[in-house]
Amino acid sequence: LSDRLGSVFDKLKGRGxxxxxxxxxAMREVRIALLEAxxxxxxxxxxxxxxxxxxxxxxxxxxxxxxxxVVKIVNDELxxxxxxxxxxxxxxxxxxxxxxxxxxxxxxxxxxxxxxIAKLLKxxxxxxxxxxxxxxxxxxxxxxxxxxxxxxxxxxxxIIAGQQPVDIARRAMESARLQSADVLLxxxxxxxxxxxxxxAEMKAVAGVSTPTEVLLVVDSLTGQDAVNVAKxxxxxxxxxxxxxxxxxxxxxxxxxxxxxxxxxxxxxFAGTGEKLDAxxxxxxxxxxxxxxxxxxxxxxxxxxAAAVNQEDAEALARKMAKGQFDLDDLRMQLRQMxxxxxxxxxxxxxxxxxxxxxxxxxxxxxxxVLVHMDAIIGSMTRKERAxxxxxxxxxxxxxxxxxxxxxxxxxxxLKMHQEMSRAMKQIKKMGGLKGLGALFG
Ligand code: GDP
Ligand code: MG
Numbered sequence: 001l002s003d004r005l006g007s008v009f010d011k012l013k014g015r016g017x018x019x020x021x022x023x024x025x026a027m028r029e030v031r032i033a034l035l036e037a038x039x040x041x042x043x044x045x046x047x048x049x050x051x052x053x054x055x056x057x058x059x060x061x062x063x064x065x066x067x068x069x070v071v072k073i074v075n076d077e078l079x080x081x082x083x084x085x086x087x088x089x090x091x092x093x094x095x096x097x098x099x100x101x102x103x104x105x106x107x108x109x110x111x112x113x114x115x116x117i118a119k120l121l122k123x124x125x126x127x128x129x130x131x132x133x134x135x136x137x138x139x140x141x142x143x144x145x146x147x148x149x150x151x152x153x154x155x156x157x158x159i160i161a162g163q164q165p166v167d168i169a170r171r172a173m174e175s176a177r178l179q180s181a182d183v184l185l186x187x188x189x190x191x192x193x194x195x196x197x198x199x200a201e202m203k204a205v206a207g208v209s210t211p212t213e214v215l216l217v218v219d220s221l222t223g224q225d226a227v228n229v230a231k232x233x234x235x236x237x238x239x240x241x242x243x244x245x246x247x248x249x250x251x252x253x254x255x256x257x258x259x260x261x262x263x264x265x266x267x268x269f270a271g272t273g274e275k276l277d278a279x280x281x282x283x284x285x286x287x288x289x290x291x292x293x294x295x296x297x298x299x300x301x302x303x304x305a306a307a308v309n310q311e312d313a314e315a316l317a318r319k320m321a322k323g324q325f326d327l328d329d330l331r332m333q334l335r336q337m338x339x340x341x342x343x344x345x346x347x348x349x350x351x352x353x354x355x356x357x358x359x360x361x362x363x364x365x366x367x368x369v370l371v372h373m374d375a376i377i378g379s380m381t382r383k384e385r386a387x388x389x390x391x392x393x394x395x396x397x398x399x400x401x402x403x404x405x406x407x408x409x410x411x412x413x414l415k416m417h418q419e420m421s422r423a424m425k426q427i428k429k430m431g432g433l434k435g436l437g438a439l440f441g
Pocket of ligand 2: 135
């Protein structure tokens, strides 16, 4: 433990401005990370060029090495390019029915995303939605949307066999008006590859429905191909945003950067599973983390420094100095983990976390668990959070019920807290506040 931290602190020494060599050295690593994350090659080149130019000559912060500084610049730039820290939202500011048109290749997740967004609009925003499938190419495509509509309790346009997409769109508009729907979602047909017939159809549908949002649905596992798909659609229909699906899979997020580069449009949602509530606002920070990869202690320290709120850090440092670390502090840590891109990012970063992470992995924990743990701590009283020893069997049962989790999971939270407290005490022995100050920057 002390070796590890020692080597980190050794590297935390500043020196002047970034030289061209510093930047080029670091960029070689960045380039590999981008390619591994499946960012399309032309995008990698343009990104590297832009950031290289920006980075050369910048001051190196006192507390970091040139390499770290470059990584920080790259990270900031990635977040910025992916859309910044504020998630992009849907524009519903039009005369109802506001039309949302979904476009994309076959199998990209259009139909599923249509139903997910409709459900979200209904449940989170109290909107009355109508969905219509314009996919007359694929057998049973219209029925698929009807089934999803039932699952989501969102109305779908009745199917009339033999009707063409533009006519269905017109009928959907009419029906949405009659039902006083707030939002009309049009699920269009896809193709295996972009072709002229598809583009003509998209144009015609957009022509009759004047959509407020045209969302390009892209499978995040699409690697090098992402650029071509995005280009074709961008040239033909007025895209307003992107939905990236299958972010629950192995995707390293590269498609997100490619999409942003080519379309210039915000990524509005990330699909994270097959279920209808598996959709999230796109989180640029998190995806930037995914793209840059993990495992490098130094760059993680750098990210930690950026993510940890200064004040929180100071308060925490004071508590640690006194050998106190309560469940409120653990909760803060959990939230920071989420900010930094989940458990995956934390490999070996925090002292004590390596062990905790191994324990988590072996018990089958994933990022969702952070949310659960947060809920568990949230169900405790303030006194319990400050003094976990109060949590006897009866109280644990109450906390479990309150958070909708199992007593076993409550125990896991408490165990994690114990392990972290122990690690914190070790830090204190090693040099305490001064070292922590550098760690939290
Ligand atoms: P479409 O042809 O573009 O309409 O694609 P579909 O909506 O029919 O989706 C194709 C397949 O991908 C279906 O099996 C979906 O359940 C699945 N799918 C869609 N979005 C996601 C996602 O975000 N994550 C995962 N794991 N599967 C998804
Ligand atoms: Mg479909």
